[in-house]
Amino acid sequence: TQGDAKMVAEKLRQSIESSGFHFKNEPLTITMSCGVAEFKEGDVPTDVFERADAALYKAKQTGRNKVVIAK
Numbered sequence: 001t002q003g004d005a006k007m008v009a010e011k012l013r014q015s016i017e018s019s020g021f022h023f024k025n026e027p028l029t030i031t032m033s034c035g036v037a038e039f040k041e042g043d044v045p046t047d048v049f050e051r052a053d054a055a056l057y058k059a060k061q062t063g064r065n066k067v068v069i070a071k
Contacts, residue, residue, distance in 0.1 A: 002038050002069050009034045009067045017065065033059035037070035 013032045021028050035055030037048045051070035059068040 002036055005036045005038070006067050006069055009036055013065065013067055031065035033064050034067045035059060035070060036067060 013034060016030055016032045019030065021030050033056060035052040035058070037052035037055060039048050055068040055070040059066045062068075
């Protein structure tokens with residue numbers, strides 16, 4: 001389900017955000033934005049991809065570092 005997928009993506013997002021990363025001896029925060037979509041009856045792969053892509057852009061436009069479920 002989308003709820004399960006969101007939980008997995010959220011765990012991954014949190015893990016990435018909390019991992020230590022350094023560049024040229026300086027700490028750097030890495031974050032992840034994600035769009036989640038599921039197949040609905042009658043969908044072809046491009047339908048799902050387009051919904052996930054729109055959800056990803058919404059995540060980026062509304063502050064980044066978040067998981068957004070496609071509508």
